Amino acid sequence: MSKFTPPRSRGDIFAIGDAFHDSAALLFACARGLFDGLVEPTMAGEVAAAHAWSAWRTAVLLNYLTAMGLLGRDGERYSNEPIANAFLVRSRPSYIGAALEHQRLQWQLWDGMDTAPTGRNLTQNERFDDQQEANEAFNEAMALLAREKIDEVAALPWLQNRRFVLDLAGNHGCYLAALAHRNPEMRGEVWDFARVRQSAERKFAEASVSDRLTFREADISSPVSYAGVRADAALLNDCLHYFDRATLGDVFQSVHRALDPDGVVVVTMMTLAANGVEPHAAAGFSLHMMLNTDKGLLHPTPIIERALECAGFDLKHASAMNSSSGYTSDRRRQIGSELLETDRNLQIERVDHERHEELAAVCRPAAEPGRRTPRR
Numbered sequence: 001m002s003k004f005t006p007p008r009s010r011g012d013i014f015a016i017g018d019a020f021h022d023s024a025a026l027l028f029a030c031a032r033g034l035f036d037g038l039v040e041p042t043m044a045g046e047v048a049a050a051h052a053w054s055a056w057r058t059a060v061l062l063n064y065l066t067a068m069g070l071l072g073r074d075g076e077r078y079s080n081e082p083i084a085n086a087f088l089v090r091s092r093p094s095y096i097g098a099a100l101e102h103q104r105l106q107w108q109l110w111d112g113m114d115t116a117p118t119g120r121n122l123t124q125n126e127r128f129d130d131q132q133e134a135n136e137a138f139n140e141a142m143a144l145l146a147r148e149k150i151d152e153v154a155a156l157p158w159l160q161n162r163r164f165v166l167d168l169a170g171n172h173g174c175y176l177a178a179l180a181h182r183n184p185e186m187r188g189e190v191w192d193f194a195r196v197r198q199s200a201e202r203k204f205a206e207a208s209v210s211d212r213l214t215f216r217e218a219d220i221s222s223p224v225s226y227a228g229v230r231a232d233a234a235l236l237n238d239c240l241h242y243f244d245r246a247t248l249g250d251v252f253q254s255v256h257r258a259l260d261p262d263g264v265v266v267v268t269m270m271t272l273a274a275n276g277v278e279p280h281a282a283a284g285f286s287l288h289m290m291l292n293t294d295k296g297l298l299h300p301t302p303i304i305e306r307a308l309e310c311a312g313f314d315l316k317h318a319s320a321m322n323s324s325s326g327y328t329s330d331r332r333r334q335i336g337s338e339l340l341e342t343d344r345n346l347q348i349e350r351v352d353h354e355r356h357e358e359l360a361a362v363c364r365p366a367a368e369p370g371r372r373t374p375r376r
């Protein structure tokens, strides 16, 4: 299940068409807390009674979740498979319900596929301004997905002993909070839209860094936002997919101007090959952004590198990070020890998510801010 397998038969094509059955069953079951009640073997009738559902309909659903490999069945009793116990039970530290809820709330959005190719789709901004529930689910999902990368980013050598760090499009602010924790003198700002302020300020308070970190309502693509701003480091984590290529260049130029001569920008993003096709999950994420925004898409990693250079940065390092997050899988990694303990030392292989690329670029002192070389 971790690697995408191209269709080889007519049946495989039907299976792609039916893939939404799996999504519907999983997202419904998780949203209703079904897996919470299946830690111990349980009869379908008992599950049905607990939720006030029809017994035979519940059995059909449980059978399908069993067929999907999320539940096991022994006679008439169903129980979570270890993978469901690890990630789909609310009381577990590794519970991923926040991210699945964000996925569930996108269900209707995919109806927009009909209009997306013409550019008349409802954007994420419009939806979140209107639907508080979807906005909250998104913020929680972003914090959850970031969790796997935060320690790695916060430990990056280029980010240590900085004085003032911008977390651009930083949403929950967890990256900045982790950095501030490691660097007691550091101050910083998260920039994002007003609707995420509460989420960020809550995280600052939880991490006891509210005295050094602030939230600023700012459009990171507008050069005006950067007027009078000086920083010695900036983070651009998983946000460049909101912009078209020209805006990408504008963002990098604005950041370059705002940074000190020894300043550094760290970019993390899902890796996409130059052809825009591989890996499958990244191409799918690009489609998701096209559907969700007015001009967003996932940019191939070489395009990002080139845009950084054009804006006057020296590309210092580009390497795959060890950790990963995202929605779909492309890589496997051993599950963390904490989970192995909670699951009685079963060797579960976690289906891991899309690999992220970490790019660190330092300001090039001789660069003329605003200089651009022609794009390919």
Ligand SMILES: C[S@@+](CC[C@H](N)C(=O)[O-])C[C@H]1O[C@@H](n2cnc3c(N)ncnc32)[C@H](O)[C@@H]1O
Residues within 6 Å of the ligand: 142, 143, 146, 168, 169, 170, 171, 172, 191, 192, 193, 196, 218, 219, 220, 221, 236, 237, 238, 239, 242
């Ligand atoms: C996918 S989230 C990533 C959040 C965080 N950087 C992380 O890696 O977890 C992208 C964030 O970009 C923000 N964003 C998108 N366009 C923006 C803009 N023009 N100005 C400021 N924030 C923006 C969104 O509101 C959202 O919070």
